[in-house]
Amino acid sequence: MSEYNPSLSVDCVIFGLDLNEQALKILVYERDIFHNEYPGNKNLKFPGSLVAEDKNLDDSAYQVLNELTGLKNVCLKQFHAFGNPDRIKNGEEKEWVERHYGVNIHRVVTVAYYALIRIDKLNPDQSMIKDKLRWINVDNANNLAFDHSHILEHAREALQMDMILQNVIAFELLPEKFTFMQLQSMYELILGTNLDKRNFRKKMSKADYIVPLGEKQNGVAHKPAMLYAFDRKKFEKSRETISTFFV
Amino acid sequence: MSEYNPSLSVDCVIFGLDLNEQALKILVYERDIFHNEYPGNKNLKFPGSLVAEDKNLDDSAYQVLNELTGLKNVCLKQFHAFGNPDRIKNGEEKEWVERHYGVNIHRVVTVAYYALIRIDKLNPDQSMIKDKLRWINVDNANNLAFDHSHILEHAREALQMDMILQNVIAFELLPEKFTFMQLQSMYELILGTNLDKRNFRKKMSKADYIVPLGEKQNGVAHKPAMLYAFDRKKFEKSRETISTFFV
């Protein structure tokens, strides 16, 4: 393991979809030292790490994610670098970082990534810091540590834009088998809008990468819904042909 | 002036529109030491700088741009951070950076910005390094110094995306008074497509932020075109109301 660069970090905004609570959530790390000491969410931060001198940024972010969740092949995307010189405040914030990493820092530029994972896939036992992780609703995530609330705003926007341009597969967030209503909820929760059910189904059922499984929900106390799956190959193929860019 | 952080830089991909040559161009800096020594464009790089410890990233990029061009109020947007440990090769590349800045470097992460300026606004006399600057066609800009060709690819994509989403005002690139054909050329050169003239005019003339000046070209050896101007206030207002996000 080579040395950390004390000026460089990566942070991961990890999004998950809670279809029961109908909420978009993020996975945050609870700083132990400040447990219950600080009001609001000031003890919550995004998982992150200083960057080792011989590692590139993507790999560093990936490693954070992997150590945290035990997951591989996770969708991870850089969206912005944050470099305000006082984004880590002198005092407790700076002290915490220095104690945590065992290095002296001056100013730290962080390169922020967002990741999409399925909440149910996260097995806490595979995490190196399982008891310090919490899923919280994005809408209740104000007043985080450092400038992480600011980072979150950017992350949500980036996710929205990528979803609109279909550059990013928000299908990472859904279970393998999902219903149309769940698909619609995903769009609604990420975009923050309400969509018309019939028009949504009409439009989405034209996409060949959403394949009906001929299988229904069971055990539900209402009309069971058809289950669908996402075909990644067909999706990749259809992405290539989004060439017709109008004005 | 405070110290440079030897691990952090900003680079500016400066786009300009050459309506005579019908080309999208970039402003590059010619490294003097390697003048005519290197094949291809290996002596050309984007303007950039190491980041001072007490400066934020946006301000650093802005300063690079300002010292280079003498321009203020320039459209500048961060689009990606590049941090491959060997993006600056050992040997001549590393040596050049160390000689240029007078510091020893190990690994440098660069935060890249793109800027949009009008080529005619750049008065070389206001630049601190006027004789080292060159506008080159983006399409001939392969094989630049460091990883700058790679950075350019990302910059073009970011510009295209921002233009499609109308998050960025590519109007920064046009003269104050422009014709519809020039407007169309801008879209075509940035998006790399051909657009139908009549459909383009139909669509764009609905935008209230493009205002006809009731004034025509003169001195041209063909039917003179109507001149238009861009109304920034109306544009900002219309941006707010792009709320109807479909799927």
Place this chain on the structure above:
DNA sequence: CTTGTTAGTGTAAATTAAACACTAACAAAA
């Protein structure tokens, strides 16, 4: 067998996108 709950379906009207070819206005050259 009633109730509560979510699934699933179609149509008509309005809007937008796409394809496509000729005349008008000017300067320069003949």
Place this chain on the structure above:
DNA sequence: TTTTGTTAGTGTTTAATTTACACTAACAAG
């Protein structure tokens, strides 16, 4: 003064997409 070369400017038809909107079907639980 006429011709030539060049770019400006204009409309219609067809197809595709978007929007708005309300009822029946299928299940579990009580």
